[in-house]
Amino acid sequence: MAKMKGVVIVNTERCKGCNLCVVACPLHVLSLTKKVNQKGYNYVQQTLEDTCNGCSSCAIVCPDACLTVYRAKEA
Incomplete structure (x- = not known):
C-alpha cells in the first residue's frame, strides 16, 4: 500500500489561533x-513538513475554514 503525504496550507490572516487544529492533529504536525x-x-x-499524512482532521475542526489540506501518494 502506498504511503500518503499531506501538506497543510494556512490562511494566516483568517486564523484566530484557537488551537483546535493543533489538538486535533493525530501526528502533532501543527503548532501556533x-x-x-x-x-x-x-x-x-505546519512545523513537521514530512510527517503529515493528509488526514484533514485539522481542516475539519477549524471553525473559520483557514486550513486547506492537499494529499498525494508518495513515490
Missing part, C-alpha cells in the same frame, strides 16, 4: 507561531 497576523492573533503553521 509566536508571530501575529494583522488582527493581532497568533496563527498556526
Whole structure:
C-alpha cells in the first residue's frame, strides 16, 4: 500500500489561533507561531513538513475554514 503525504496550507490572516487544529492533529504536525497576523492573533503553521499524512482532521475542526489540506501518494 502506498504511503500518503499531506501538506497543510494556512490562511494566516483568517486564523484566530484557537488551537483546535493543533489538538486535533493525530501526528502533532501543527503548532501556533509566536508571530501575529494583522488582527493581532497568533496563527498556526505546519512545523513537521514530512510527517503529515493528509488526514484533514485539522481542516475539519477549524471553525473559520483557514486550513486547506492537499494529499498525494508518495513515490
